[in-house]
Amino acid sequence: MLLPQERIPLLLRLPAFRRDVVFRMDDEGPTVYLTFDDGPIPESTPWLLQTLEEYGAQATFFMVADNARRYPELHRSVLEKGHAVGNHSFHHVPPYRQTIEEMMTDVARADEILGSRLYRPPHGLMTYSQQNALAGNGYRIVMFDLNTMDYRADRTPEQIVRSVTRHVRPGCIINLHDSLKSIDKLKIALPLILEMLRSRGYQFCSLDQRQLCPASDDSPAEPRS
Numbered sequence: 037m038l039l040p041q042e043r044i045p046l047l048l049r050l051p052a053f054r055r056d057v058v059f060r061m062d063d064e065g066p067t068v069y070l071t072f073d074d075g076p077i078p079e080s081t082p083w084l085l086q087t088l089e090e091y092g093a094q095a096t097f098f099m100v101a102d103n104a105r106r107y108p109e110l111h112r113s114v115l116e117k118g119h120a121v122g123n124h125s126f127h128h129v130p131p132y133r134q135t136i137e138e139m140m141t142d143v144a145r146a147d148e149i150l151g152s153r154l155y156r157p158p159h160g161l162m163t164y165s166q167q168n169a170l171a172g173n174g175y176r177i178v179m180f181d182l183n184t185m186d187y188r189a190d191r192t193p194e195q196i197v198r199s200v201t202r203h204v205r206p207g208c209i210i211n212l213h214d215s216l217k218s219i220d221k222l223k224i225a226l227p228l229i230l231e232m233l234r235s236r237g238y239q240f241c242s243l244d245q246r247q248l249c250p251a252s253d254d255s256p257a258e259p260r261s
Contacts, residue, residue: 056171058248060181063207066238070095071180073124073156075214076103076110083223084214085117091230093240097214098122098156098178101146111150120242122154122178123147131162136169143175153249154178176248180211186218186225193224200229204238 061069070088075081076099088095097114099121104111114121125131126146131139139162143155155175157166162177170177182203184196200210212222233240 056167057177057179058209059179060205060209061207061243066206066236067241068204068233068238069207069209069241069243070212071098071122071156071178071209071243072096072212072214073098074100074103074128076107076114077214077216078107078110079216080214080219080222081107081110081114083219084226085113085119087226087230088119088240089117091227091234091240093230094119094242095240096120096122096154096178096243098124098154099150099214100124100128101126101149104149118242120154120245121150121152122156122243123150123152123175124156125158128158130159131157131166132159136166139166140169140173143170152245154243154245174249176245178209178243178248180209181205182208182210184210184212186221187213187215189217191221193221193228196221196225197228197232201232204233204236209243 061067070093072084072095075084075097081097084095097119099111099114101123111121123143123146126142129142134142147153153175155170156178160179167177182200184199185191186196204210212218212226230240
C-alpha cells in the first residue's frame with residue numbers, strides 16, 4: 037500500500053515491491069521521467085503536449101484506456117509527439133477491489149487499445165498475487181519515486197513545485213496527472229518545474245517499454261479510430 041507522501045518510503049518498496057516493480061530508473065546522469073496519469077482528455081492533454089514541446093521534454097502518459105477509446109485523436113497525438121504510453125487500466129478501478137481474474141481481464145482489455153506492457157495500478161494499490169500475475173504475463177509495474185499529489189484539492193501550485201525542487205534526483209520518476217483535478221494547478225506549476233529542472237541540467241526522458249519489458253517484443257498498438 038502506498039501512503040500519500042511525496043517520497044515513497046523504502047519500507048513500502050521492499051519486500052512487497054520487488055524486481056517486478058520500478059520506482060526509479062537506475063540512471064547515473066541527470067535524467068528525470070515525467071509521468072502523467074488518467075488522461076487523455078481534451079481539457080488537459082493538448083495543453084500538456086504543447087508545454088512539453090516548448091521545453092523539448094519527453095514524458096510517459098499512463099492512460100485510462102476508456103479515455104483513449106473516447107479520444108483516439110489525443111492518444112494518437114501523444115504518440116506522434118514522441119511520448120510513451122502506459123496502461124492505467126480500462127476504467128480506473130483499483131486492483132485491490134478486483135480478483136486477479138478481473139484485474140487481468142481489465143488490463144488485457146486496456147492493452148488492446150493502448151498497446152503497452154507498462155502498467156501503473158490506479159491508486160497505487162494491489163496485492164502480491166496480483167503483482168505476480170502481471171509479471172507472469174509480461175507486464176512491468178511502474179510506480180514512482182516522487183508523488184507530487186497534484187490531484188489533492190488542498191495542494192497548491194507552489195507546493196507542487198516545492199515538492200519537485202526538494203525531492204528530485206537522477207532517475208526520478210515523477211507522478212503528475214492529466215486530469216481535471218490537476219490541470220489548473222499544473223498550468224502554473226509545470227512550466228516552473230520544467231524551468232527549474234532544465235536549469236539544473238536535467239534531461240527529460242520517456243520510459244522505454246522495450247528496456248523495461250525485455251521479454252515482450254510487442255510493439256505499441258496504433259490508436260483505434
